[in-house]
Amino acid sequence: MISVISDVKNILLVGVGGQGIVLAADVLSQVLVSAEYDVKMSEIHGMSQRGGSVNTMVRFGSKVFSPLIDKAKAEYILAFEQLEALRWSDYLKPGGVFIMNTQKIEPLPVLLGKARYPQNIDELIRGKGINLLAVDADSLAEEAGSKKAANIVLLGCLAALMPIDRGVWYAAIERRVPPKTVDINKRAFDIGYDLTSKPAFIV
């Protein structure tokens, strides 16, 4: 019996309920479906909607079985919030790409003054030998026209690293975001895309 080497790639999106992670993951998986991959995506809704920690796992390749990503197996992590970035950093595969929004959302224990929000998260993550791209997606999204498009800025950062045409991404964005916001979201996408498509960004 010959062992089949799996070509499946893993993308983990993490953050806090309300940050537009589900929308970003929907656009991403739509793009992967258009590119004719087999795709599975797992997300947990429910309690997590009330400001809890949210994670969405996207897997693609010629044949995907499990919808879940195992620890240390994600080729890409897209973190929408710093603390969540740190929490999930063990999921990155050695040599993987880690894109982190610099936004901080304090969880209840920190709001109450009962726990401290960790300092210098970017350094902690880099200290694990991870190639981290920290992006101020909120400000960049504001440049594009609205802070709420931060999720699409981050998606743009990821898109530039994947072998799929920009047009496919545009089409998926157009299909998924409210019609009035298509232009803002496309601008947001471009800003993110241009950031990581520069030769200076070595993966």
Add this chain to the structure above:
Amino acid sequence: MKVLLSGNEAIAHGAYVAGVTMATGYPGTPSTEILETIVKYDEIEAAWAPNEKVALEVAIGASLAGSRALVTMKHVGLNVAADPLFTLAYTGVNGGLVIVSADDPGMHSSQNEQDNRNYAKAAKIPMLEPSDSQDAVLLIDEAFNISEIFDTPVILRTTTRVNHSKSLVEVDVERVRKEETYEKNPQKYVMIPAHAKSRREVVENRLNALSEFAEQFRGNRVEWGNRHIGFITSGVSYQYVKEAFPDASVLKLTMTYPLPRKLITDFIEQVEQAIVVEELDPFIEEQIKIWGLSVSGKRFIPAIGELNPDIIRGSLADKEDDALEESEALDIELPGRPPMLCPGCPHRGVLYTLNKLKLVVTGDIGCYTLGVLPPLEAMDTCICMGASIGNATGFQKATGRKDVVAVLGDSTFVHSGITPLIDAVYNRGFTTVIILDNRTTAMTGRQDHPGTGKTLKGYDGPPLDLEMIVRATGIQSVKVIDPYDLKVVKEAIKEETAKDEPSVIIFRRACLLVERPNTKPFMVTGACNGCKACVKLGCPAISWKEKRAQIDPEICSGCEVCVQVCKKDAVVEYAKVDRGAGI
């Protein structure tokens, strides 16, 4: 055409294709989106029932009349619907009837982790388990066929990872049209003992016939690989096994009750070692062991929580030398991120007051259950939907204490809070019952219910009159109060708990996610002396920084509850600033 669908969307699509004309249920994670998706089909009468028992009873009526009927609920919902279920197993169906039981291994959003496969065995009815969305579409169709051919209700048992994961589904399939007629048949449908005795035999014979059918069922199949280990598995565990051991032989079962004995025996005989991989109970394993076959399962595979490929690999690590890659653990402890009541949640002020008054609070299930966490810490119990009122009556009767209140939401009150309120009056209790009426079923994503009058299909009817219902039970004192007014909230609770009779306070204000009042955000001025009174409200907009309170104007809803707890008048309206165009 292939599209990416969640398990819930796939079930809805599959039900449409299978010609379902009636779909009922009660919201509950992870099942809720099935009906929320099915509602878009004009051909299907879709409705939220007040609870799962009613949902199943409505579906039974539709099935008797000849329609194909689908019922959806979370795992604990089947406890509520268990009474009709067990006798429905005797009567059988006319039009096909399928019950979706969405289990929640790992308890992502549930109060327990029960394995509802046991219901199929206990009720002696067939059960199918999809492993992804494509399976779900195929199995819904099979389930309706089995239901009609074998004259039985069928359970489609899913788990969170199947309901909420998305995978590709072939969707170009035409809807089946099925018309049946109703014929009166009391021997079959009226379960008096004389009739039930003969139906009892039918149930047993049917199970034997189903066992035969399971041997040929196309959903049960062997995928041969190396014969070193043979895995017997079902549901999402099948996907995990394929991921962890791509070369192994696998017997994939999608019909897990009754089991195909011959198929399983043959498989076990052809592999060196057979291992059952299943989440939660050793449901398949025990049945196989009763046949005297050699198989293992829970000796290696955990019975608690969800599985994943890593856990399966790790559990069997000494069997296959497939060492787990250990990743470096973080050496600092990260603050957790528990879910919170939203800024401006109308529940907050009431929970805050209950804590201040140091009352015994028998709680219930809904967003307000989050009030158990610090800093509100305003809940003593949470058992199941509707339990709060009975719990309060029992506690109060056992102790004679008056400082006991029951707290439950509007949807929960309608679901199962009315009967225990009748009991409180009838049996001369003196509990105060607090109904947190936020005009929606918030916890599960804001579904309407009889108290809002709006139906799933969009009909806007008269809302159930909670005050009248409460009065009809014999309660003399019913107050309706705005939960944003803390002074009135406190007075009302003090007054009602002092009484020697049962009473009800309805705190009424719409959930902010349903109806957002046009209020402005607030801010903390230099007058703050750092007393932390507002911080103790547990509002996500309020934080504690450099010994002073701070309000995040981006998320403050302007409910003014914190204004009322501040003794220094340090919370004032935030100067209007331009916060950019919203998307």
